[in-house]
Amino acid sequence: MMERVHVLVCAGTGCTSSQSDVIVEKFRSYVRQFDLQEEVKVIKTGCFGLCQKGPIVAIHPDKTFYCHVTPADVEEIVVEHLYKGRPVKRLELSDIDEETKEKVFDIDKIRFYAKQMRIALKNCGVINPEDIDEYIAQDGYMALGKVLESMSPQQVIDEIKKSGLRGRGGGGFPTGLKWQFAANQPKGQKYVICNADEGDPGAFMDRSILEGDPHAVLEAMSIAGYAIGANHGYVYIRAEYPIAVERLEIAIGQAKNYGLLGKKILGSKFDFDIEIRLGAGAFVCGEETALIASIEGKRGMPMPKPPFPAISGVWGKPTIINNVETFANVPIILLKGSDWFASIGTEKSKGTKVFALGGKIVNTGLVEIPMGTTLREVIYEIGGGCPGNKNFKAVQTGGPSGGCLTENDLDTPIDFDSLVALGSMMGSGGMIVLDEDNCIVDVARFYMDFIVDESCGKCTPCRVGTKRLLEMLNDVCEGRGSLQTLHDMEDLAHKIKDTSLCGLGQTAPNPVLSTLRLFRDEYLAHVVKKKCPSGVCKSLLTYSIITDKCRKCSLCAKQCPTGAISGVPGKEPYVIDASKCIKCGACMTACRFDAVVRV
Amino acid sequence: MKSLSDLQRIRDEAKKRVSMREGNQEYRIVVGMATCGIAAGARPVLTTLVEEAAKNNYPVTVTQTGCIGMCTLEPIVEVFGPQGDKTTYVLVDSKKAVEILEEHIGKGKVKSEYTVGASGVAL
Ligand SMILES: Cc1cc2nc3c(=O)[nH]c(=O)nc-3n(C[C@H](O)[C@H](O)[C@H](O)COP(=O)(O)O)c2cc1C
Ligand code: SF4
Ligand code: SF4
Ligand code: FES
Numbered sequence: 001m002m003e004r005v006h007v008l009v010c011a012g013t014g015c016t017s018s019q020s021d022v023i024v025e026k027f028r029s030y031v032r033q034f035d036l037q038e039e040v041k042v043i044k045t046g047c048f049g050l051c052q053k054g055p056i057v058a059i060h061p062d063k064t065f066y067c068h069v070t071p072a073d074v075e076e077i078v079v080e081h082l083y084k085g086r087p088v089k090r091l092e093l094s095d096i097d098e099e100t101k102e103k104v105f106d107i108d109k110i111r112f113y114a115k116q117m118r119i120a121l122k123n124c125g126v127i128n129p130e131d132i133d134e135y136i137a138q139d140g141y142m143a144l145g146k147v148l149e150s151m152s153p154q155q156v157i158d159e160i161k162k163s164g165l166r167g168r169g170g171g172g173f174p175t176g177l178k179w180q181f182a183a184n185q186p187k188g189q190k191y192v193i194c195n196a197d198e199g200d201p202g203a204f205m206d207r208s209i210l211e212g213d214p215h216a217v218l219e220a221m222s223i224a225g226y227a228i229g230a231n232h233g234y235v236y237i238r239a240e241y242p243i244a245v246e247r248l249e250i251a252i253g254q255a256k257n258y259g260l261l262g263k264k265i266l267g268s269k270f271d272f273d274i275e276i277r278l279g280a281g282a283f284v285c286g287e288e289t290a291l292i293a294s295i296e297g298k299r300g301m302p303m304p305k306p307p308f309p310a311i312s313g314v315w316g317k318p319t320i321i322n323n324v325e326t327f328a329n330v331p332i333i334l335l336k337g338s339d340w341f342a343s344i345g346t347e348k349s350k351g352t353k354v355f356a357l358g359g360k361i362v363n364t365g366l367v368e369i370p371m372g373t374t375l376r377e378v379i380y381e382i383g384g385g386c387p388g389n390k391n392f393k394a395v396q397t398g399g400p401s402g403g404c405l406t407e408n409d410l411d412t413p414i415d416f417d418s419l420v421a422l423g424s425m426m427g428s429g430g431m432i433v434l435d436e437d438n439c440i441v442d443v444a445r446f447y448m449d450f451i452v453d454e455s456c457g458k459c460t461p462c463r464v465g466t467k468r469l470l471e472m473l474n475d476v477c478e479g480r481g482s483l484q485t486l487h488d489m490e491d492l493a494h495k496i497k498d499t500s501l502c503g504l505g506q507t508a509p510n511p512v513l514s515t516l517r518l519f520r521d522e523y524l525a526h527v528v529k530k531k532c533p534s535g536v537c538k539s540l541l542t543y544s545i546i547t548d549k550c551r552k553c554s555l556c557a558k559q560c561p562t563g564a565i566s567g568v569p570g571k572e573p574y575v576i577d578a579s580k581c582i583k584c585g586a587c588m589t590a591c592r593f594d595a596v597v598r599v
Numbered sequence: 600m601k602s603l604s605d606l607q608r609i610r611d612e613a614k615k616r617v618s619m620r621e622g623n624q625e626y627r628i629v630v631g632m633a634t635c636g637i638a639a640g641a642r643p644v645l646t647t648l649v650e651e652a653a654k655n656n657y658p659v660t661v662t663q664t665g666c667i668g669m670c671t672l673e674p675i676v677e678v679f680g681p682q683g684d685k686t687t688y689v690l691v692d693s694k695k696a697v698e699i700l701e702e703h704i705g706k707g708k709v710k711s712e713y714t715v716g717a718s719g720v721a722l
Contacts, residue, residue: 085663
């Protein structure tokens, strides 16, 4: 029996947390109730990237995308759309056409998607990640087949080198070169590791790829194994990603059943197996030498390099470690050719990059863009700009290792080198937009707080230095800072960078240095005027009531949790006792006459 | 699976099952499926079209729509060709649906005796 309609329900982490699993069940039961089970197939798929508008349901071949679907909407979709052929307009994803100013529903006209180019995410939201046949239908495992049948390991490495693929885990190291180092090592036991630790707060690119297209990563790891002469692989993934872990387990099982993992793959002499290793979710375990230690059952602490893992990695054997997204690009490069891949992007950064757009932006979610797209295109055209007509302030890339970019940088084409030149970095793909309501010192403090928790403690500058930096940031935010504090911060930041062992410590001061350089005025306002211009740092705020504007209504005093406001209804204007005020802002919200001000 | 050709065979089978998701086929066939269409028997017509098209690898996307506005002529099937040309077939049943696919899609010839023009209804 052939179905005529496929209902694809997003089962990514975002949508699952807003009940997409219940939605799937409801679809299945209504479809049965209306006797449509022969005609309609309900499929769980991976992230569509539009997580903020989730749960997402796509109906094909109609190409209808429903957003913010709730379990209560399912019956209407089944009756109206699936039974009677009338799409439920009120739930359809739409956009306003720039020229005609009319509402458009066509997916190719939705700006969020129009500027994107999907290579690493090409199967996410398109296939059922728990069904290997669906992956195979998209030419899955054909690259592995081609490689085993007609390419030598060196030809595979040359093809990856020519493609210009660089590591997506943050460093941007040329992937082909890394494979070459490991391949050049004498024959014997070697390993392939997929780094799915993804510790950057706010990033979820790798999780979405593993949830939406796990076989692509398995196929790529097998290809890498063939290229370097390894027959064992590990996926190192954090235990906080249960859906991704489950899909990976299912995928590995299915690949084994089909003989696409295991002995003599596709009739060749090549054997390859993959094991999952769960990490406890420590940021430092994403660093490759710490990751290797963790796989070996030791405490996840970095080791000095060299030796590099390609020479001496897990159990002292040659090992390549690549990021999830790096791997996701590999099969398609081998199928479509290195020339095709190298034709996308900029001179030194080829292909696409996936970003997790977050913060003060209308369309939060996952976007994949060709390298060379400008920040402005990503933030305004794809992301829809800052919500509520607020002014854009900065965009933070590279997470705790990166820095901020400002309005002046928005027309820069995004690639590995341009972002570094501007004092930030590509990082793994976190992209957090800040608006006028964000205090830049508070943002720097957020990342430093994260680092203090995540430092493994091996080196004094990182363990103690970042703690001191955090204390100084607290001083600035709480009004105890001075010009000397800023000076000391800068000095210490450079010392931590220069004397830490691993990338975590070496980059940890970046958010502080970058914001100090770009937003010096804002730091100065905190330490000299003792004011927080964005009104975030509570210690620097005072609430007061403008006597002339006060209508003596007593609304503020009724809301105040500490009894800090006194006055007589209708007779005496109200005043705030600063010593009792805890700066909760309730009075300001309560006052209907704008008499309460915050300065 | 033991070879690349085994994999290719599985792929070709699997492709048939998901190709309809793309909806980018040469021909688009739309069946009127409002209450009037369903009452007149549009559902078996729709399923027949889907089955036959898949069986014969016809380059068509079959979808449904609401009321086309000629309730007395339901079930109505509209065929959109590669150039956007539209042919409207009326009073279709499963048997006619098979013939329409064979003639119109298979041979590229409009099955004129089933079209709205031949029904004698002035539009
Ligand atoms: C503190 C720290 C955390 C890191 N976290 C990750 C991570 O979560 N995922 C990742 O792929 N790479 C991470 N890296 C980079 C890895 O060490 C390594 O360079 C990368 O996995 C190599 O893969 P690629 O060449 O494909 O990017 C981290 C590095 C450092 C210093
Ligand atoms: S720099 Fe920090 S995280 Fe890295 S090894 Fe030293 S203490 Fe550990
Ligand atoms: S800010 Fe809160 S604590 Fe302070 S006066 Fe207003 S209501 Fe009272
Ligand atoms: S998780 Fe559903 S769209 Fe991202």
